[in-house]
Amino acid sequence: MKGTYLGEFEEVVLLTVAMLEDSGYGISVKQEVEKRTQRSINLSAIHSTLYRLEKKGFLNSKLGETTKVRGGKRKRIFFITPFGVKSLKEAKSLREDIWNSIPTYVLQK
């Protein structure tokens, strides 16, 4: 399973990229994840996760347009691949499966 396994943080990042459609790059992903998880994350962690996800085939990327704000540097925009979508769905359905198998009285505790 190694190589296709989705860690918790990886899953959050992957979902965020999917949510951001065409505007997912280092900074926007970082801000979104920080907003949602309420914790502060170092940019380097986001970068390494994005590149790892790309290497595993969950993400695709291309270089964007030149902008003035970034000292003339282009962004790398990330997109989710069909394989990424499939893995997310699998992860979700796996959880739902387990959720559904929890006896209801346990959840009422």
Added chain:
Amino acid sequence: MSYKNETPTPPKLALWFLRRFCTPRWIEEIEGDLEEEFLLNLPKYGIKKARRIYFWTVIKSFRPYLLTEKLKSNNNYKQSVMFSNYLKITLRALMKNKVYSFINISGLAIGIAGALLILHYVSFESNYDKFQEDYEDIYRVSLDLFQNGEFVYHSAENYPPLGQSMVNDFPEVVEWAHLYNMGSKNNVVITYEESPGEPVKLKHRRFLYASDGFLSMFSADMIAGDAKTALSEPLTMVISESTAKKYFGDEDPIGKKLRLQDDDYNNENCVVTGVFKDVPANTHLKYDVLISTSTLYNRFEQALTRYRDGWIRKDFYTYVKLQPNASPVTLETKFPGMVEKYMPQLADRNSVHNFHLQPLADIHLNSHLADEAELNGEAEPITFLSIIAIFIVVIAWVNYVNLATSRSLDRAREVGIRKVLGSLRSQLIRQFLFESVTINFLAIVLALGIMLVALPSFYQVSGIPQEVVLWQNQTIWLTLGVIFLVGSFVSGFYPAMVLSSFKPVSTLKGKFRNSSSGVLLRKGLVIFQFATSAALIIGTLTVNKQMSYMRSADLGFDIEQTIVVERAAIADTSSELGRNRQIQLFTDGLRAESGIVAVSTSGIVPGKKIRFKADIRGYHQPQGEVYPLSFIGGDYELIETLGMEIIAGRDFSRDFPSDADTATLVTRGAAKLLGYENPEDILGQTVMMESFRDAAIVIGVVEDYNHESLRVRAEPSLFTLSPFWAEYFLIRVNESSIPQALDIIEQKWNTVFAGNPFDYFFLDEFFNNQYKSEMQFQSMFSVFSILAIVIGCLGLFGLSAFTAMKKTKEIGIRKVLGASVQGVFYMLSKEFIVLIVISNIIAWPIIYYAMNSWLQGFEYRTNIDFLVFAIALVIVMLVALLTISFQTIKSAKLNPVDSLRYE
């Protein structure tokens, strides 16, 4: 915002580093992202923090996936082979001469370990109170008193309304708090009566009354309760986490009632309104229990004036917080006006008060006023120890340089061959630097091991509490890093340069000469090492001398064989009479026993601050012109029990019934202060005790005695007869019968004060405890001096071996021509003897100056003995000769045939 007009840029160093390691494929977008984040952070955090975040992000980005191909690729292959070759050569060189390697590495390691341990102590001592938020803006207001233009005392305590008045009068003072310190003076017992099991009864010393602003101003770490309001009501109490655990276990402490009882007959039920995390060890204010100052206000009729509004008594620690940019110096200039406003009567009395602002973080090391909250540390020893730490490391490096260059003989051929085979000088330098990095690395590993082993005894010697964990001290790690880098490159650089500079032809021919500048440098380094050793020996001996002086000095009273028992906190409080009867029963009972020499009750105990100062003046001195004298109350036997000397008049006596009402004794200093230069003259005179609106007749004068440490002047004091102001029972016993006497005392105690635990201490131990910081300093100084000498000798050992080796041929020829072993030994040692004498002469003025300034801190001090200088010289000389004799004797005995054959 403080930044200039130009647009702020990310840190260049970080960017350079990023470009060095990051693969080109991703560099553009990462740089872009970083810059964008930097610009976003600018308005949020300011330029400093934005740059810091940028820096950290770059450091954290240093991960394998991002590294350039260059760093990973085959290009590096050649280098990695070279490195493995360097490593191999280094290890071979180390193994080849195990003694050298051992001396080198262990010398460095001992030096590093010693320096880091000192650093830990120093950083603990110099970071007192720096954990408080805004500690830079918090000041304690101290009080200086002058009477008739003469200095009376500096006190850490001040008038109760001072803090509030400062906030009212000065806009730059934003907060205030004050504390009333009874825990260290009274016997306080706090009881949890409603406990489900047995009532929990605990005695408290770390106990303070605190005003309602205290908790929030000192950013107390509250576990429960609100820092702002917890102390605003009367009869409220805030306790530490560990105290809460002792009383309530796992129950919720909030709202629980605790009964406060002390020996001033206070008996109040307080509500716990808050719990704070235990205060750390590095604060001058240590407390477990805080009670609201408003509790004091209902204690008696005049209490509000006494404890809140009146400028009469001065016994509150007062803290103020200034606005962040306010200048304390400017504020201090406004204080004289304030004194005038609130205490206009002072001018008439010819009395001057000065207020001073003491920065919070300065108190522990630089404040030695009367009535400090605890025994503070000393700044000077800390400076000394820091210097010693630096010297120890430098000595270790000097060793390294010395040994490495002196070993050049060994390595000269290797260098020659390498050069012949085409290696460049830069490659040789790299190789030798690599060796130095390896040796330094090994030394650091060993140093950490040494520290680990030495840690338990270090804690004992230094007196640092165990919970201050060395390994969590960031300064230590940072310094370790710096030592490693500086040690590897700076101390490695010189040997590398020397070794790589050899000419291949001459080295291969076996002709080898050291340059004269190199020899000079080495001599200089040896002088430096031995100057340091000599200085440390002189320092240690002087500190020891002062310590033994203080221990054996005539204090003006006798502290031997005296047992002290504190009065019972829970006594018959139903009536004063009942309590007095108990005291009488106890003392009379003891007096009847044979093993007990003398018994007295006392309001004071030597070695502990005298709690009361009474404003006294002579009968002939104008009203209001008063001197605060320490006010001591005791039984008829107090002077006798403490073995004090009466120099004029007589002691209190039961034969004079009037003594009980009107008699008083004064010390020689007090008599002088009251205007009687000759002690005889004050006999029969009346002194006015203005604080108590009372008068007394002086019946005797006691020789000045040192109630506290010899650091301070003997306090002028006044003794009154008050047998039932019995805070302590002082019991002098026969030396031979101490155990039996203790049994008897305990027996009597248990019958008279049933229900109180029996506790005692010996007066001499208690008194000498005042010298704790001096004793710590003494032991640290001694240990690290020895360390410095050991390291120095390690270096000398190597160096002497080198000298002997260099002169092998000369020795051979001399022996052939008839020189004796002694003659050769003398020839080899001569050079070192000269160096040692020079180094001692250099050390003398420096250490004389340093020790002199240390001794100035003591009111009573020994002189610096010049014999000590001679002793240091002899010690250094002997140790050095012993060290070099191993090598010199060996070479001197060598058969000339062997030594001459080697060419």
